[in-house]
Amino acid sequence: MALNSVVIVGAGQGGFQVAASLRQEGYQGNITLIGDEPGLPYQRPPLSKAYLLGKISATALLFRPEDFYTQQNIELVHDQAVAVDRNNRQVRLASGRSVDYDHLVLAMGAHNRPLAVPGAEAQGVFGIKTKADADALAPLVKEARNVVVVGAGFVGLEFAAVAAANGATVHVLELGDRPMARAVSREMSELFRCAHEGWGVHFDFRQGIGHILTEGGKVCGVETVEGKRLLADLVVYGIGVIPNLQLALEAGLDIDNGITVDSTLLTSDPHISSLGDVAAFPCIHNDQKLLRLESVQNAVDQGRAIAARLVGKPAPYTALPWFWTDQGTLKLQIAGLSNGCDSTVMLGAPESNQLSVLCFRQDQLVAVESCNRPGDHMAARKILARPPRLTPAEAAAPGFELKVWEAANRD
Amino acid sequence: MPTLTFIEHSGTTHEVHGEVGQSVMQAATFAMLPGIQGDCGGACSCATCHAYVDEAWVERFPPAEGTEVDMLDNVTERRANSRLSCQLVIAEGMDGLLIRLPASQY
Numbered sequence A: 001m002a003l004n005s006v007v008i009v010g011a012g013q014g015g016f017q018v019a020a021s022l023r024q025e026g027y028q029g030n031i032t033l034i035g036d037e038p039g040l041p042y043q044r045p046p047l048s049k050a051y052l053l054g055k056i057s058a059t060a061l062l063f064r065p066e067d068f069y070t071q072q073n074i075e076l077v078h079d080q081a082v083a084v085d086r087n088n089r090q091v092r093l094a095s096g097r098s099v100d101y102d103h104l105v106l107a108m109g110a111h112n113r114p115l116a117v118p119g120a121e122a123q124g125v126f127g128i129k130t131k132a133d134a135d136a137l138a139p140l141v142k143e144a145r146n147v148v149v150v151g152a153g154f155v156g157l158e159f160a161a162v163a164a165a166n167g168a169t170v171h172v173l174e175l176g177d178r179p180m181a182r183a184v185s186r187e188m189s190e191l192f193r194c195a196h197e198g199w200g201v202h203f204d205f206r207q208g209i210g211h212i213l214t215e216g217g218k219v220c221g222v223e224t225v226e227g228k229r230l231l232a233d234l235v236v237y238g239i240g241v242i243p244n245l246q247l248a249l250e251a252g253l254d255i256d257n258g259i260t261v262d263s264t265l266l267t268s269d270p271h272i273s274s275l276g277d278v279a280a281f282p283c284i285h286n287d288q289k290l291l292r293l294e295s296v297q298n299a300v301d302q303g304r305a306i307a308a309r310l311v312g313k314p315a316p317y318t319a320l321p322w323f324w325t326d327q328g329t330l331k332l333q334i335a336g337l338s339n340g341c342d343s344t345v346m347l348g349a350p351e352s353n354q355l356s357v358l359c360f361r362q363d364q365l366v367a368v369e370s371c372n373r374p375g376d377h378m379a380a381r382k383i384l385a386r387p388p389r390l391t392p393a394e395a396a397a398p399g400f401e402l403k404v405w406e407a408a409n410r411d
Numbered sequence B: 001m002p003t004l005t006f007i008e009h010s011g012t013t014h015e016v017h018g019e020v021g022q023s024v025m026q027a028a029t030f031a032m033l034p035g036i037q038g039d040c041g042g043a044c045s046c047a048t049c050h051a052y053v054d055e056a057w058v059e060r061f062p063p064a065e066g067t068e069v070d071m072l073d074n075v076t077e078r079r080a081n082s083r084l085s086c087q088l089v090i091a092e093g094m095d096g097l098l099i100r101l102p103a104s105q106y
Helices: A013-024 A066-071 A131-143 A154-165 A186-198 A246-250 A296-310 A374-384 A392-396 A402-408 B024-030 B066-072
Strands: A005-009 A030-035 A074-078 A081-085 A090-093 A098-100 A103-106 A110-112 A125-127 A146-150 A169-174 A201-205 A209-215 A218-224 A229-231 A234-237 A241-243 A258-260 A272-274 A279-282 A322-327 A330-336 A343-349 A354-361 A364-371 B003-007 B013-017 B050-053 B082-084 B098-100
Touching: A005 A013, A005 A098, A013 A030, A013 A074, A013 A296, A066 A074, A081 A246, A125 A131, A131 A234, A146 A154, A146 A218, A146 A229, A154 A169, A154 A186, A154 A201, A154 A234, A154 A322, A186 A201, A186 A322, A186 A330, A186 A354, A186 A364, A218 A234, A272 A296, A330 A374, A343 A392, A354 A374, A354 A392, A364 A374, A374 A402, A374 B066, B003 B024, B013 B024, B066 B082
Parallel strands: A005 A030, A005 A103, A030 A074, A103 A272, A125 A234, A146 A169, A146 A234, A169 A201, A258 A279, B003 B098
Antiparallel strands: A081 A090, A090 A098, A110 A241, A209 A218, A218 A229, A322 A330, A330 A364, A343 A354, A354 A364, B003 B013, B050 B082, B050 B098
C-alpha cells in the first residue's frame, strides 16, 4: 500500500527527526507534525545549562527555522492529540479537528515526575522540561541567593552547576547515597561529587524533601523529611520523568513501562510506530530486554530508523546508546549501558577531573563513562558498536589507551 | 548574509546561506544538507558534524582546542584541516567559505 500520509504526535527531538528524515529519504507524501507546545520544535538539552546561562539564544535552540517547514511541506500543528481511532486511522485533536493517517508515529515523550510535597505549588518551585520552564526560570536564577535542588541526576546537577556559577548557595537533596547513581559508576559519582563541592555545592544524601516552606505564596525554604531546614528562594527539582502514555493506553496499544515496540520500532498495531522517551524497545545492548531510554541519541537514531522503514528500508534497530551531560567545566560522556556491571577499570587522572571508567559485566566491556576524555568516548563508541573482545586485564595494563586499542582491533 | 559552499564527498556542490554568529553546522542542518548531522545540537558531544575547511579559510577560524581536538582524534578520515563544524562560528567577511565533507560521519 502506498504511504500518503504520516502523522507524528509529539514535536520533540524524536518526532521532529522522523519528519526531517522522511524528507531526506525522499518521502513525498503528507507529513503532519503535532506538538502541544507553542513555537517551533527545539532542543531540550541546553534548557538546563547553556540556554539558562544565556550562552545560546532561543534561535539557536531551534532544530530548524520556520521556512524549513514550509519548504519541506511539513505541516506543523500546534494542538494536542486526544484520541486515536485505530479502526478509521484517525487522530482526534483537542481543537476538534481530526487527521487521517496511513501511518502514525507516537513520539509524545515524557513529563517531569512532579514534586509531590506540600508547598510544591509555591512561586519559585520549578521543574525544567520545556522552553517555557527555562524562560520563567532564567531571570530568577540570576537573582537567587539560596537554591535548593531536589534530585542529583543529570538535570539537577546541570542546574546546580549553573546556580553555583551565578554565585548562589546551592544545596542538593538526594535520596540515594551518591550523585547520578542510576546512570554512572561509584568512581564517576565520586569525581562529580568532589567537583561540585569544589564549586560550592553542598550535598545532602539520603535526604528526601518533606515540604516546601512558603511566605506569601513564595518559596522561602525547604524542610527535609528528617526535619532539617534550608533557606531557599528558588527550588528546582529533577526527580525523573514519566512517559506520556495516556493516548496509547486509551488506544489499547501494548504497554510495558513504555509503548511496547518490536525490533523495528512498530507497536502492536502495524500502522503505528513509537520511539524516544515514550517507547520500550528490545535492546540488543540489553540482552534483547525491553528498555525505555531518555536521551537525544535514542530519539534521533530511532527517528531515522522509522523514517527508513517507512520508505521501504526496514532494519532492526541496533544503535549503541550514548549520553552526555555538561556540568560546569565537566563533560561526561557515556557509551553503552552499564546495567549489571560487576567490575571496572579506571583510566586517567581523577584528581585533574579526567577519568574514564570502563564497565565490565562478566569480563565483557558493556559501557565506558568518560569525564573530560572525549577521545576515550569516541573510541568507546566504536569499540562497543560490535561485541568487544577487550578484557579487564588488557584494560588494566600500564599504558593502556582506548584509542590505540580501537585502532589495532578494527576489522 | 554570507553564502557558504559545501562540497560533498561525491563532488555534489551546495550553496547555503549562513548568518553571522551561527555555527557552520547549524547553517548546514538548517539547509538540510546531507552529510552533516549535528546530532547533539552543537554541544561538541557527538562528532557527527565533521568537515574539512578549505586550506584558504583554515586560519580564519580560531584553532580547535580541548574537547574538539580530542573528539577529532577519533573521527573517520581525519585530516589536518578537519574540524567539528558546530565549533566554527560564521563571522563577517566569510562569504564564499568553502567546506568539504567526509565520505561518512562514522
